[in-house]
Amino acid sequence: MGNHVLLNSIEHKDLRVITRPGADLGDNLWFTPTFPQEFRAIQAHYPIFFYKDPVSGQFHPVALFGFRRDDNLFLTEQGWTSSYIPLTLRRQPFLIGQQTVQEDGMSVHQRVVHIDLDHPRVSQTEGEPLFQPYGGNTPFLDEVAEMLEVIHEGLADSETFIESLLAQELLEPMTLEVGLDNGDRHQMIGFYAINESRLAELPATALEALHQRGHLQAIYMALASQSRVREMMAVVNARQTESAA
Secondary structure, X not given: XXXXXXXXXXXXXXXXXXXXXXXXXXXXXXXXXXXXXXXXXXXXXXXXXXXXXXXXXXXXXXXXXXXXXXXXXXEEOOEEOOOOOOHHHHOOOEEEEEEEEEEOOEEEEEEEEEEEOOOOOEEOOOOEEOEOOOOOEOHHHHHHHHHHHHHHHHHHHHHHHHHHHHHOOOEEEEEEEEEOOOOOEEEEEEEEEEOHHHHHHOOHHHHHHHHHOOHHHHHHHHHHHOOHHHHHHHHHHHHHHHHHO
16 A cells, blocks of 8 residues: 655655666556556557556556566666656656645645655665755656646546547457467456547547547557557567577
8 A cells, every 4th residue: 555645855854766767666567557648658659558447447548568467578677678658657656645725714725745655766875865955855856746747637637538438439348369479378358449440430520529628639649559569579579589599
């Protein structure tokens, strides 16, 4: 569950955050959530699919890193092989929270930065400092706060995006079966993709509504990103060949 606390410059003045990539630092994931505003950057590097949470039943667009749990094909001992790391992964160990303050006798909600003190990236000796020696945020922490704001707004828009897809019946379950050169097969279940046939049948009014919300472009980017699966298969096959040599 983690140990999430409100970040402050008194209790946490000596905290640092390790920014280097590493499986031991939580990067060895096979997917991470993303959102429509990030699709342009994501689709250039990773396939975009939709994952249905088995507990809540909610759909989330995700950037796919691998074909099985704890196997990130883009993570090596030298770091990430991709030049772009999705924001929901880059923001670790920070979270965005909300607190209520009194302004002119009125209760006002404001967003604040939380940190997971149990996250492996949190350190007292290594990494980027969060606060200046005599108080005040470091540029690193200011950048984190901006990133969290982008994620917050992006995930809110993602909910509307998913609602649009469901309303037009554009999500369909998919079983991605990956056949490798050595004969192994990986089958991924629980993911969804855009139903291209249904998309092609949508009337002009529905397409216009999707376009006005900025969702039509996101749909086509998600479809285009699926060509990245082939590149990921090539990485797996190369690793299989190397290990067999």
